């Protein structure tokens with residue numbers, strides 16, 4: 001059982017971003033699997049680190065693109081990225097303190113984080129960037 005399954009609705013119609021979103025979903029699913037299989041907290045922490053690193057890289061890609069094309073929602077979107085980054089870092093801190101208590105909460109957060117951010121916020125730049133010839 002996977003936590004998040006890619007669906008066509010997630011597509012922002014920009015190849016590089018879609019690929020990164022798939023990769024992001026894959027890492028969240030790996031985390032889910034590792035937790036379900038009761039892997040060591042060291043291993044789980046490694047996956048959370050990977051998730052944070054990849055998220056950083058992915059957010060930078062989106063921000064570079066929005067900035068390059070003067071997307072009007074850039075500042076707002078960037079602020080949302082910063083907030084999500086802070087939240088996931090906070091979860092990591094809490095996880096380190098109390099690995100047992102946090103798994104379900106963390107996974108629920110990540111699941112809605114990925115899905116909601118893609119569907120609600122990322123989708124806002126699709127039409128704008130597609131109109132600029134970015135696919």
Ligand SMILES: [Fe+2]
Pocket residue numbers: 062077081117121122
């Ligand atoms: Fe985004």
